[in-house]
Amino acid sequence: MSKSKKILLSIVAILTVGFLVPERITIPVVGASRNDWNQESFWFEPWGSSGVHKGIDIFGKMGTGVVSTTDGIVLYAGQVAKGGNVVVVLGPKWRVHYFAHLDAINTSMLSLVGSGELIGTVGDSGNSKGKPPHLHYSIVRLIPVPWAMDGATQGYKKAVFIDPNRYLGG
Numbered sequence: 001m002s003k004s005k006k007i008l009l010s011i012v013a014i015l016t017v018g019f020l021v022p023e024r025i026t027i028p029v030v031g032a033s034r035n036d037w038n039q040e041s042f043w044f045e046p047w048g049s050s051g052v053h054k055g056i057d058i059f060g061k062m063g064t065g066v067v068s069t070t071d072g073i074v075l076y077a078g079q080v081a082k083g084g085n086v087v088v089v090l091g092p093k094w095r096v097h098y099f100a101h102l103d104a105i106n107t108s109m110l111s112l113v114g115s116g117e118l119i120g121t122v123g124d125s126g127n128s129k130g131k132p133p134h135l136h137y138s139i140v141r142l143i144p145v146p147w148a149m150d151g152a153t154q155g156y157k158k159a160v161f162i163d164p165n166r167y168l169g170g
C-alpha cells in the first residue's frame with residue numbers, strides 16, 4: 001500500500017471513530033428546563049449583525065453553573081468580541097459546541113470534559129452586556145451535510161449549524 005493511501009485510510013478511520021463515540025447530552029444551564037429558552041429562537045431574524053440567530057439563548061440567574069452538553073475536549077476557553085467569555089467543546093460526531101456570554105470560565109483549553117461537567121457560569125459578557133443574563137448555545141458540524149440546507153435566510157449555513165432544540169431532546 002502506498003504511503004498516501006495509508007494516510008488517507010488513517011484519516012477515514014479517525015473520522016469514523018468520531019462518529020461511533022456515543023453522545024451523552026445534558027441541558028447546559030444547571031436547573032434549566034426546556035421552558036428556559038424560546039424554542040422559536042433558532043434561526044430567528046432579524047438578529048443584529050449576524051442576520052439570523054444561529055443558536056438558542058437559555059436564560060438563568062447571573063452566576064448559575066454552565067455545564068458541557070456533551071463529553072468532549074475544550075478547543076478554546078477565552079474571550080471573543082461578540083461572544084464575550086466563551087468555551088468551545090469538540091464532542092462526538094465532529095460537532096463543535098459553543099457556549100457564550102459566560103460570566104466566569106471554569107475550564108481551560110485542551111481539558112477533557114464530561115457531559116454535565118461545570119465549564120463556566122451564566123453571564124452577560126460580549127455583546128450581551130446589559131441584557132438579561134443568558135447562555136448562548138450553538139452546535140456546529142465540522143463535516144457539513146448539504147441536505148440540511150433550506151430556503152431560509154442564510155439557509156445554506158444549516159449545512160453546519162444544528163438546531164439545539166432537537167439536539168436537547170425537542
Ligand SMILES: [Zn+2]
Nearest residue numbers: 055056057136
Ligand atoms: Zn444567542
